Each structure stands twice: as C-alpha cells, then as structure tokens.
Amino acid sequence: MRSETDQKPTRRSFLDLLLGVSVVAWLGSVLYPVFRYLKPLPQSGPVGPTRLTATELTKLEKDGFVIVPFSGKRVLVVQNAAHQLLALDAKCTHEGCTVQYLAGESVIWCACHNARFDLDGRVLSGPPPRPLPRYTAERQEDGGVVIVGERTSA
Amino acid sequence: MYYQPGEATAYESMRYLTTKVPFGWLMRSVHCWSAHLMIISLVAHMFSTMMLKAYRPPRELTWVTGYIMFALTLGFGFSGYLLPWNKLAFFATSVGTDLVKSVPVAGDWLLHVLRGGPDVTANTLYRFFALHVVILPLLFVGLIGIHLLFVQRQGMAPPIGQKVAPRGMKFFPSFALRDLLLWLFCFMILLVLAVFLPYGPGIPGMEWELGEKANPLEPAFPGIKPEWYFLWEYQLLKEFPPHLLGLEGPQLCLLVVTLLLGIWAIIPWLDRQAARNEPSPSFSDFGWGAIVFLTFLTLKAWDIGGLQPVDSPASIKVISRTCAWWTLGLGAVIVAVRWVVYKHRWFIFTGAALLHVALHGLLGLSYLTAGAIAGLLAVIAVVTRVLAARRVKATVGASP
Numbered sequence: 001m002r003s004e005t006d007q008k009p010t011r012r013s014f015l016d017l018l019l020g021v022s023v024v025a026w027l028g029s030v031l032y033p034v035f036r037y038l039k040p041l042p043q044s045g046p047v048g049p050t051r052l053t054a055t056e057l058t059k060l061e062k063d064g065f066v067i068v069p070f071s072g073k074r075v076l077v078v079q080n081a082a083h084q085l086l087a088l089d090a091k092c093t094h095e096g097c098t099v100q101y102l103a104g105e106s107v108i109w110c111a112c113h114n115a116r117f118d119l120d121g122r123v124l125s126g127p128p129p130r131p132l133p134r135y136t137a138e139r140q141e142d143g144g145v146v147i148v149g150e151r152t153s154a
Numbered sequence: 155m156y157y158q159p160g161e162a163t164a165y166e167s168m169r170y171l172t173t174k175v176p177f178g179w180l181m182r183s184v185h186c187w188s189a190h191l192m193i194i195s196l197v198a199h200m201f202s203t204m205m206l207k208a209y210r211p212p213r214e215l216t217w218v219t220g221y222i223m224f225a226l227t228l229g230f231g232f233s234g235y236l237l238p239w240n241k242l243a244f245f246a247t248s249v250g251t252d253l254v255k256s257v258p259v260a261g262d263w264l265l266h267v268l269r270g271g272p273d274v275t276a277n278t279l280y281r282f283f284a285l286h287v288v289i290l291p292l293l294f295v296g297l298i299g300i301h302l303l304f305v306q307r308q309g310m311a312p313p314i315g316q317k318v319a320p321r322g323m324k325f326f327p328s329f330a331l332r333d334l335l336l337w338l339f340c341f342m343i344l345l346v347l348a349v350f351l352p353y354g355p356g357i358p359g360m361e362w363e364l365g366e367k368a369n370p371l372e373p374a375f376p377g378i379k380p381e382w383y384f385l386w387e388y389q390l391l392k393e394f395p396p397h398l399l400g401l402e403g404p405q406l407c408l409l410v411v412t413l414l415l416g417i418w419a420i421i422p423w424l425d426r427q428a429a430r431n432e433p434s435p436s437f438s439d440f441g442w443g444a445i446v447f448l449t450f451l452t453l454k455a456w457d458i459g460g461l462q463p464v465d466s467p468a469s470i471k472v473i474s475r476t477c478a479w480w481t482l483g484l485g486a487v488i489v490a491v492r493w494v495v496y497k498h499r500w501f502i503f504t505g506a507a508l509l510h511v512a513l514h515g516l517l518g519l520s521y522l523t524a525g526a527i528a529g530l531l532a533v534i535a536v537v538t539r540v541l542a543a544r545r546v547k548a549t550v551g552a553s554p
C-alpha cells in the first residue's frame with residue numbers, strides 16, 4: 001500500500017477540495033450580506049466650521065462651558081478664567097461618557113469613572129488611556145463663537 | 155402597549171404611562187421589581203448549583219445552558235434600561251456599549267452594530283427595543299426549554315457521594331399544589347414590594363425613577379452608576395490604570411473579566427473530583443472566593459463610608475478601608491461557618507480574595523498590585539497542595 005503522504009491528487013481529494021471551497025463560498029455569500037446589513041451606513045450631517053447658536057452662547061457665558069454638535073461629534077467649548085476659548089472632544093477617551101468643565105478646579109472632569117483632564121486634554125488622573133482630541137474655536141468680531149475644526153498637532 | 159420607541163416619544167410615552175394611564179405605575183413597578191428579583195434568584199440558583207456541584211456529569215450542559223440564560227437575563231436588564239430614554243439610561247448605555255470597542259479586530263464593527271452608529275442615538279433605541287422584546291425572548295424561551303428538558307430527563311442531581319436523588323412526591327396533586335402555593339407566596343411578595351416601593355428600594359443601582367429626559371449634549375452627572383448587578387464591573391473599570399502591560403486599561407479589564415467568566419463557564423469540566431462523585435472543597439472555595447471578590451467591588455462602588463466630596467483621593471482611601479472591613483467581616487463569617495458546620499479545610503481562594511481586600515483596603519496598595527500578590531500566592535498554594543496530595547497518593551499506592 002502507498003503511504004498517505006506521497007499520494008498523488010486523486011479524484012476524491014479533488015472533489016473534497018471543490019466541496020470545501022464551495023462550502024466556504026456559500027457561507028461567505030450568506031454571511032456577508034448579514035454582516036453588512038447589521039452595520040448601519042455612516043450618517044451624513046453638516047460638516048465644517050460651525051457657529052454657536054444664541055442659546056449655546058448664553059450657556060457658555062453662564063456655565064463656562066457648553067457642548068455642541070460638530071461634524072457628527074460632540075465638542076466641549078470652554079471659556080476659562082482668563083476668558084480664553086478652548087475646544088475639546090466631549091467624549092471621554094475611557095468609555096465614552098460626556099465630560100464637563102469644572103470652573104472651580106479649572107479641569108475637565110468625567111463623572112463616570114472620576115477622570116480629570118487639563119484644559120489641553122491631557123489626562124491628569126483616572127483611567128482614560130488617551131488625551132482628549134483638541135479643536136480650534138475662535139471668537140468673531142461680533143462676539144459669536146465658531147468651531148473651526150480639529151487640531152492636528154499638539 | 156403604551157410604549158413608543160423613538161427619540162421624541164420613548165420618554166414621553168413612559169411619562170404618560172406612569173402618570174396618566176390607570177395603574178400604569180403599578181405595571182411598571184411590577185415589571186422593574188420582577189426584573190431585579192429575577193436576577194437575584196438566578197444569582198442564588200447559580201451559586202447553590204455551584205456549591206452543591208449539581209453540574210457534575212452528565213449535567214454539564216445544563217450548567218452551560220443556565221449560564222447562557224443568566225447572560226441573556228443580564229442582556230434583558232441592559233437593553234431594557236435604555237428604553238425609557240432618560241439621562242441615566244443614556245450614559246449607562248454609552249459606557250456599557252463602549253466597552254465592546256476593546257474587543258480585538260471586530261470591536262469597531264460590534265460597536266456600530268450594537269449602537270446602530272458610532273454613538274448612542276435613536277437608532278440604538280430601536281435596536282435595543284428589538285433585542286428586548288423579540289430577539290432575547292426568543293432565545294430565552296428556546297434555552298429554557300432545553301434547560302428544563304435536561305432537568306426532566308436527568309432528574310435532580312443527587313447529593314455528592316450518593317447514587318440517586320431521594321425520591322420526591324407524586325407530581326399531581328401534591329407537588330403541583332405545593333408549587334402553586336410557592337408561586338402565590340412569591341407573587342404576593344412581588345405585589346407588596348411593587349405597591350409600597352414603586353420606584354425601588356432606593357439603593358443606588360436599584361431604583362427606577364424616570365428622572366429627566368436624555369440629552370446627548372449634556373455632560374454625565376455626578377454620582378452616575380449602573381444597575382447593582384453591573385456595579386462590580388463598573389468599579390473594576392475604575393481600578394485599571396490607563397495603560398498596563400502594553401494594553402489600554404479597559405482592554406485589559408475586558409480580558410480579565412472574559413477570562414474569569416470563561417473559567418466559570420467550564421467549571422463542570424474543570425472539577426474532576428466532583429465528576430468522580432467525590433467532595434471537591436476546592437471548587438466550593440472558588441465559589442466563595444468569587445463571592446468575596448464581587449462583594450468588595452460592589453460595596454466600593456456604592457461609596458460606602460465616603461467623605462464629601464466622594465471622589466476626592468482622601469475619601470476613596472476611606473471608602474476602600476471601610477469596604478475592606480465589611481468584606482473581611484463577611485469573609486470571617488463565611489470561613490467560620492464552613493470550618494465549623496461543614497468541616498471544610500480548603501480556604502486558598504477565599505483566603506486569597508480576603509488578602510487582596512486587606513492589602514488594598516487596609517495597607518493601601520493599589521487594587522491591581524494587591525490582586526497580583528494575592529493571585530500569585532494563591533497559585534503557589536494550589537500547586538503545593540496538589541503536589542502534596544499527589545505524593546500522599548503515591549505513598550499510599552506504593553505501600554501494600
């Protein structure tokens with residue numbers, strides 16, 4: 001008898017291969033649509049510079065911070081003690097809670113697992129693994145505030 | 155019947171239900187109470203199965219189906235939580251679903267599938283509604299069928315060391331009537347609780363005041379916490395530093411939790427002693443160790459003994475110490491009862507869990523350092539113990 005290893009391809013092994021390939025192809029053609037179906041399409045919304053509305057501005061003046069929608073994200077706009085404008089991603093890099101500005105301590109705080117960031121978004125304490133991404137916010141001549149975009153460099 | 159999922163309707167329909175619909179508040183209260191009581195009874199059932207080793211062959215799959223159903227029940231709780239679309243629901247779901255992004259490779263896809271987009275929105279609400287009222291119930295009904303079929307076919311597990319379970323009574327009418335009585339009793343307890351405490355007992359993580367409507371543009375509020383059965387996990391997330399061992403904190407946390415839950419799932423195959431119908435004190439001890447571990451985290455998540463402000467480092471120290479004392483007290487009772495009443499002499503896991511608590515809460519080591527020390531000691535102790543047992547067996551076997 002020939003040993004198993006040095007067998008030449010036989011009709012049977014060829015059919016096995018064919019069967020295997022077609023099973024994989026069949027599974028793929030069944031599962032792929034399901035996978036695609038489950039993941040929703042990206043939502044399109046307004047992108048680019050966004051001007052704060054009057055209500056948002058009043059909130060900014062009153063609380064020292066406001067969270068506004070910007071290009072499908074939520075951005076925290078802060079007015080610090082020196083009346084400077086700062087803008088950061090409002091989504092905590094830990095588990096995605098929404099952060100807030102604590103004027104008294106001049107830090108950004110996430111209530112969910114008690115994390116603190118400085119106003120440049122760096123983690124001061126708590127479990128978040130990454131700093132908060134920063135945005136550019138500008139004060140206009142007429143007193144309005146515009147979020148221009150994400151800052152790329154540190 | 156009154157509930158309408160949707161960003162503009164979910165919260166409003168819930169408010170209508172609880173304030174306008176006759177006895178709507180009662181229906182909601184009964185629903186919430188039964189959900190919590192269901193989880194409590196499942197926890198009790200699971201631990202008693204664990205301690206009595208009722209998972210011994212041939213009942214391994216009964217354990218596994220029960221395990222999956224427990225997971226589904228937590229899924230019910232989690233998905234139902236979002237549906238009123240109030241503030242608490244919104245953040246609980248944000249954090250809870252965010253954890254899946256730590257899953258390697260498929261994380262991002264899973265997150266989008268779960269939320270119906272990158273963030274928690276009305277799309278998430280539709281998906282969770284479907285989960286809560288269609289998908290999970292169908293799965294659950296199927297599994298409970300299998301679970302009961304197994305129990306019916308294989309009968310109750312006999313106590314360790316015995317061949318057959320003691321014969322029960324006749325099903326009809328004796329058992330049926332007794333069951334009915336028990337059912338009535340539980341139903342009355344449920345009703346009394348639902349009527350007198352319509353918004354829950356007021357323990358954090360066990361209350362369901364509707365509160366304010368969710369607003370994605372508002373920050374998370376101070377003192378936000380998940381339901382009580384997720385508190386341990388929430389606290390664990392807090393204990394992990396940003397980076398450790400080349401992984402991000404949440405990733406490592408997910409890994410640890412997955413490992414522990416994985417071990418829990420395959421206990422019937424790990425416990426060789428019980429499989430031979432011999433007592434397996436090590437696995438009882440493992441169960442008790444798990445209870446100690448979960449208790450400490452839960453107490454800590456409740457901020458027991460906290461100072462004002464609760465989140466300050468000083469307060470966190472005091473909380474750790476207070477909760478450590480409570481947990482050590484509980485542990486001492488457990489050990490004493492097991493020693494005296496059940497004549498147990500196997501305490502490595504409970505001991506390690508208590509040592510962990512003591513090192514962290516009383517000596518002030520970080521949670522993870524304390525855990526690593528206790529874990530290492532436990533491993534050494536188990537290995538020594540197993541080797542010693544082998545040696546004893548070998549000498550006994552060798553002597554004529």
Ligand code: FES
Nearest residue numbers: 092094095110113
């Ligand atoms: S989500 Fe912000 S600290 Fe955990």
